[in-house]
Amino acid sequence: MQNAWLYIGLFLIIGIIVPVAPLLISWLVAPKKPNPIKQSTYECGIETVGDSWVQFKAQYYIFALVFLVFDVETVFLFPWALAINKLPLYTVLEGILFILILVAGLVYAWRKGMLEWM
Amino acid sequence: MTFWSDPVNFIAAWLRGILAGWGMGAALANILLALSGIIVLVVFALVLDIFLVWVERKVVARFQDRLGPNRIGPFGIFQPFADIIKLIIKEDITPEGADKVVYNIAPVLAATAVILLWAILPLASTIYGVDLNVALLYLVATGALGALAIIMGGWASNNKYALLGAFRMVAIMVSYEVPMVVALLIPAVITGTMSVKGITEFQSGVWIVILSPLAAVIFIISAIAELGRAPFDLNEAESEIVAGFNIEYTGMKFGWFYASELLHSFTFGGFIAVLFFGGYNFFGLEKYPLLGVVIFLAKALFFYWVIMWVKYSMPRIRIDHMLAFSWKFLTPLSLALLIITAVVDKFLAPTNFYMLGMFLTNVVIAWLTIEILRAYGKRQRKAEETPVQPVAEAAHH
Numbered sequence: 287m288q289n290a291w292l293y294i295g296l297f298l299i300i301g302i303i304v305p306v307a308p309l310l311i312s313w314l315v316a317p318k319k320p321n322p323i324k325q326s327t328y329e330c331g332i333e334t335v336g337d338s339w340v341q342f343k344a345q346y347y348i349f350a351l352v353f354l355v356f357d358v359e360t361v362f363l364f365p366w367a368l369a370i371n372k373l374p375l376y377t378v379l380e381g382i383l384f385i386l387i388l389v390a391g392l393v394y395a396w397r398k399g400m401l402e403w404m
Numbered sequence: 405m406t407f408w409s410d411p412v413n414f415i416a417a418w419l420r421g422i423l424a425g426w427g428m429g430a431a432l433a434n435i436l437l438a439l440s441g442i443i444v445l446v447v448f449a450l451v452l453d454i455f456l457v458w459v460e461r462k463v464v465a466r467f468q469d470r471l472g473p474n475r476i477g478p479f480g481i482f483q484p485f486a487d488i489i490k491l492i493i494k495e496d497i498t499p500e501g502a503d504k505v506v507y508n509i510a511p512v513l514a515a516t517a518v519i520l521l522w523a524i525l526p527l528a529s530t531i532y533g534v535d536l537n538v539a540l541l542y543l544v545a546t547g548a549l550g551a552l553a554i555i556m557g558g559w560a561s562n563n564k565y566a567l568l569g570a571f572r573m574v575a576i577m578v579s580y581e582v583p584m585v586v587a588l589l590i591p592a593v594i595t596g597t598m599s600v601k602g603i604t605e606f607q608s609g610v611w612i613v614i615l616s617p618l619a620a621v622i623f624i625i626s627a628i629a630e631l632g633r634a635p636f637d638l639n640e641a642e643s644e645i646v647a648g649f650n651i652e653y654t655g656m657k658f659g660w661f662y663a664s665e666l667l668h669s670f671t672f673g674g675f676i677a678v679l680f681f682g683g684y685n686f687f688g689l690e691k692y693p694l695l696g697v698v699i700f701l702a703k704a705l706f707f708y709w710v711i712m713w714v715k716y717s718m719p720r721i722r723i724d725h726m727l728a729f730s731w732k733f734l735t736p737l738s739l740a741l742l743i744i745t746a747v748v749d750k751f752l753a754p755t756n757f758y759m760l761g762m763f764l765t766n767v768v769i770a771w772l773t774i775e776i777l778r779a780y781g782k783r784q785r786k787a788e789e790t791p792v793q794p795v796a797e798a799a800h801h
Contacts, residue, residue, distance in 0.1 A: 290534045290536050292438075293442075293533065294523055294534065294536070296435070296438055296442055297446075297520060297522075297533065298516070298520065300446055301446065301520050302516055304446055304519065305660055308656050308659075308660075309511075309512070309656050309660075311492055311656075312492045312493070312494075312656040316492070316493055316495050316655060317495045318496075319495065324497060325497060325499055325500045326499070327501065327652070328499070328646075329563070334563075334564065338501065338561075338562045338564050338567060339567065340567065342571055343571075346571060346575055346578075349578050349579065349731075350574070352731070353578040353581065356582040356735070357581065357582070360589070363589055364540070364541065364589065364592060364598065367589045367593045367742075367746070368592055368596055368598060370596070370746055370750055371749070371750070371753050378747070382746060382747070385742065388739075389736070389739055392735065392736070396731075396732065401727070401728065401731045401732060402724075403723060403724030403727055
């Protein structure tokens with residue numbers, strides 16, 4: 287195969303067809319007898335109160351923010367990591383400085399108590 | 405080129421000859437051959453998946469001192485087939501108020517995410533899907549798709565337990581993605597390539613686990629967390645939120661979540677083997693690709709067993725411990741390891757001390773980490789031993 291991404295595209299198509307096939311067979315052969323009690327939301331035998339889409343803890347949001355910093359960072363670090371042996375020492379140290387700036391961000395969040403689960 | 409040195413291309417050349425004989429264009433024949441290769445690979449993965457259900461149940465039974473399935477076929481080996489038939493003929497219940505589109509896409513996406521990982525897994529030197537030049541980024545992206553499927557399923561079920569499971573999965577994914585990616589950067593630094601096949605070929609001499617054992621440990625821990633398996637199975641914590649994200653799923657949709665979790669574990673076992681333990685390399689036996697496949701599968705099965713071993717030996721950890729372990733321990737450790745690996749690689753790569761230097765650096769970092777943790781633990785114990793003044797306690801709150 288000449289084009290690697292064409293291959294991935296074909297893989298994606300097969301990768302979607304294969305899981306869907308048993309679901310279709312199941313849809314054909316499985317019984318379909320819905321009733322309100324069967325379809326009610328499960329909650330250990332009692333009826334649910336209020337909306338299921340509840341508010342979530344703000345803490346999740348803070349962790350997501352810290353994660354976002356590091357996730358973007360890694361995209362920049364991959365090209366640097368691959369070329370370390372071809373780069374001059376100055377550039378390698380500059381990459382390390384970049385990591386240290388991000389570590390400073392992590393330390394700041396840590397000192398501010400943002401990494402505690404309250 | 406003979407069958408024994410390159411079976412895939414041997415068969416492909418033979419089939420291409422037949423198709424050309426029928427008067428088919430070269431481009432169409434190539435696509436057709438690629439498609440049939442993909443189908444063989446995917447079917448192989450799924451047959452393996454069925455076998456893994458049996459392995460998992462047998463192994464957990466042994467860990468818990470019972471027999472496991474032993475009724476259907478010898479040693480209960482046909483149990484998974486009975487399971488599949490049962491799952492397919494079960495009624496598919498959609499809970500009221502569920503977001504139907506997302507609810508139905510989630511199990512398919514869970515399976516697709518795993519199957520896509522098989523595209524880049526090098527089974528042997530000449531047997532692999534595709535040699536992608538950005539395979540490490542592809543691995544991270546596709547691995548995260550599995551977590552996305554869990555989040556989608558939990559969110560769309562219109563169930564509070566399922567939603568809690570989805571939230572926890574977000575927290576796990578967000579926390580352990582960082583050490584995992586940084587651990588993946590270390591093979592990239594050492595080999596200078598992102599292609600999984602290139603990394604494997606580099607390891608025909610020395611395995612990366614010898615050059616950087618810490619990176620291997622960090623990758624294994626964060627892979628277990630990304631898979632959402634115990635001790636990080638907060639997303640389905642049976643004793644707290646019943647079954648978490650898959651609580652409302654029935655029949656084959658639940659089956660896909662279960663099957664893709666097992667195959668995901670095996671595939672990540674395979675990636676641990678490929679990235680750190682030499683993949684299909686084993687003292688020159690990799691010259692014969694079919695033997696290489698056996699070696700690769702044996703290594704992957706071993707790491708799958710390690711993941712199971714951890715799962716059935718450890719209690720589930722609390723969510724604040726889980727987050728603290730990633731952000732306050734694994735992330736700083738992995739970043740320190742990356743910086744030092746980069747420096748050592750830069751200075752020692754042309755010299756003869758490369759292997760020794762890398763290994764010793766890792767040992768020193770591990771020793772320093774243990775010393776820091778010991779000092780921290782000592783301080784913690786001392787703080788607990790000194791009696792707390794009631795007044796100070798009250799002022800603190």
